[in-house]
Amino acid sequence: MAEAAGYVPVALTADDYVELLPARWHAVNAYGIKVNRRTYDGQELNPFRQHPSGVKEHNNRWEVHSDPYDISRIWVRDHWNGGWVTVFWTQLHRVAAPFGEMAWDHARARQPAATEAELADAVDSLLRRAGTGPDVASPARQDRRSRRVAARTRAAQKLPASQDGARPCDDEAPPAGSLDGDGLAEVIPMPIFDPFAEADKPW
Numbered sequence: 001m002a003e004a005a006g007y008v009p010v011a012l013t014a015d016d017y018v019e020l021l022p023a024r025w026h027a028v029n030a031y032g033i034k035v036n037r038r039t040y041d042g043q044e045l046n047p048f049r050q051h052p053s054g055v056k057e058h059n060n061r062w063e064v065h066s067d068p069y070d071i072s073r074i075w076v077r078d079h080w081n082g083g084w085v086t087v088f089w090t091q092l093h094r095v096a097a098p099f100g101e102m103a104w105d106h107a108r109a110r111q112p113a114a115t116e117a118e119l120a121d122a123v124d125s126l127l128r129r130a131g132t133g134p135d136v137a138s139p140a141r142q143d144r145r146s147r148r149v150a151a152r153t154r155a156a157q158k159l160p161a162s163q164d165g166a167r168p169c170d171d172e173a174p175p176a177g178s179l180d181g182d183g184l185a186e187v188i189p190m191p192i193f194d195p196f197a198e199a200d201k202p203w
Contacts (some may be wrong), residue, residue, distance in 0.1 A: 018084055024066070032045060037119070039089070040074050045085070062076050069154045071104060085111065094117065095123055100155060130151065
């Protein structure tokens with residue numbers, strides 16, 4: 001690869017992906033961390049609750065990274081020992097499908113005075129209607145913006161977890177095409193990359 005391209009590409013680790021996510025700075029309170037009217041909490045935050053991070057440039061707050069396409073968790077940088085601490089959303093059990101900030105902001109715009117639990121239920125209702133389709137006989141059909149938000153949310157890909165622990169949710173269905181009845185799915189081999197052949201190609 002170095003002879004053909006001048007460098008050797010190295011795959012990013014899960015922690016590298018977390019490092020590249022948008023960052024913000026928050027205090028770790030007794031109830032956890034509040035991000036866009038969502039509460040994130042867990043036993044992992046116990047050592048940091050109501051303690052300064054030591055980063056005086058940010059008023060002793062903690063660095064928090066979040067994925068705008070998957071609000072199920074956030075990552076808090078451990079400024080004392082290094083590494084990342086994964087913290088999950090406290091209302092995650094209310095929503096069956098993953099979603100991002102776009103669906104959350106859409107629900108907030110429609111119900112500005114709603115509580116966090118009510119907003120979670122509203123997003124869950126939106127995603128369920130998107131999965132089953134609107135009822136033609138019902139007068140309360142989804143508007144175009146709701147359908148667009150739901151479609152983009154379903155199309156967004158999830159970020160791989162940076163921790164070894166499994167996500168606290170229901171068992172996920174096996175990937176489509178993994179099994180076909182009693183037989184195994186067809187295996188399609190990938191071609192082997194030849195850097196010398198790539199170097200000989202006309203550009």
